[in-house]
Amino acid sequence: MIDIENLKFDNDGLIPAIVVDAISKKVLTLAYMNKESLKISMEKNLTCFYSRSRKELWLKGETSGNYQHIVSITADCDNDALVVMVEKDGPACHLGTDSCFSNRLYENEDKKEFSYEALFELIKGRKTDKKEGSYTTYLFEKGLDKILKKVGEECTEVIIAAKANDKKETIYEIADLCYHTLVLMIEAGISLEDIHRELASRHVIDHKIKQEKMTK
Numbered sequence: 001m002i003d004i005e006n007l008k009f010d011n012d013g014l015i016p017a018i019v020v021d022a023i024s025k026k027v028l029t030l031a032y033m034n035k036e037s038l039k040i041s042m043e044k045n046l047t048c049f050y051s052r053s054r055k056e057l058w059l060k061g062e063t064s065g066n067y068q069h070i071v072s073i074t075a076d077c078d079n080d081a082l083v084v085m086v087e088k089d090g091p092a093c094h095l096g097t098d099s100c101f102s103n104r105l106y107e108n109e110d111k112k113e114f115s116y117e118a119l120f121e122l123i124k125g126r127k128t129d130k131k132e133g134s135y136t137t138y139l140f141e142k143g144l145d146k147i148l149k150k151v152g153e154e155c156t157e158v159i160i161a162a163k164a165n166d167k168k169e170t171i172y173e174i175a176d177l178c179y180h181t182l183v184l185m186i187e188a189g190i191s192l193e194d195i196h197r198e199l200a201s202r203h204v205i206d207h208k209i210k211q212e213k214m215t216k
Contacts, residue, residue, distance in 0.1 A: 004038060008080040014050060015082060019092065021099075022071040022085040023196045024117045028092035029100040031060075033082070038073075045070045047084060066090030116182075116192060123179075124186050139183050147187055150180045 009015050014032040021028055031049040033041065037057050040048040047060040047068040061067030068086040075082055093100040107113075126136035139147050154177040161169040185191070 002075060002079065004035065004042075006079055007035075007038075007075060007082075008078065009035065010080075012052075014052070015080060017047075017049065017073075017082040017084050019047060019068065019084045019086055021092075022087050023193055024115065026099055026115075026117070027101050028068075028086070028088065028098075038082075041070060041084075042073070047086060061089060064090065066092070068092070119179075120182055120186070120192055123182050127186055136183060139180075140187065144187055147180065147184050151177070151184055154180050 007015055013034045015034075015038070017031050017033050019028045019031060020026070031047075032052060033048070034050045034057075037048040037050045040057070040059070044059070047070060049058055049060065050056070051058050067089045068084075069088070071085040071087060073082055073084050091098055093102070123136055126134050127140045130137045130141070139150065154173060157173040158170065158177055161173045185195070
């Protein structure tokens with residue numbers, strides 16, 4: 001852990017803060033902090049920035065309700081820039097979008113970007129906007145029992161592949177299981193954030209248990 005006094009603020013007393021969604025890892029916005037706003041951020045566990053245009057502090061979400069709850073703040077190797085990991089209550093951008101970074105400038109056709117969030121939204125779209133011939137749409141049309149049956153089948157396939165020590169096949173079957181589990185989550189109204197929070201809470205509980213054992 002470094003001290004706030006070791007940070008290098010610019011001539012205007014500011015330091016850039018790159019805000020990242022702790023769940024999706026998506027870059028949400030680039031803002032600036034001064035020493036006072038940084039201290040407020042750490043005291044409240046909410047992002048507080050310095051507006052270069054208005055020349056004043058502003059607590060993100062104070063008027064919109066879209067607070068950003070801080071998970072961690074990390075300085076770069078030169079101590080002159082920050083990455084702020086947050087769990088957000090709503091859109092990060094004043095335009096109402098999830099992230100301020102939404103205007104794609106370039107995309108390498110040979111490198112396809114992948115994220116569980118994008119896949120989750122794609123699968124969800126097959127439920128709300130049904131596409132003829134889509135296997136995903138077919139699962140949603142058949143309903144919960146069919147989806148559960150497929151999840152069970154894929155669990156079995158993972159076990160068989162893993163028992164055979166077939167790494168390639170195990171990877172393939174785990175990917176199938178992940179896909180069908182996402183379908184189940186959407187059918188059941190469960191979000192990726194729900195799973196993230198559950199796993200995060202278990203990590204904290206496990207850490208506490210370990211600490212208790214060490215002190216006995």
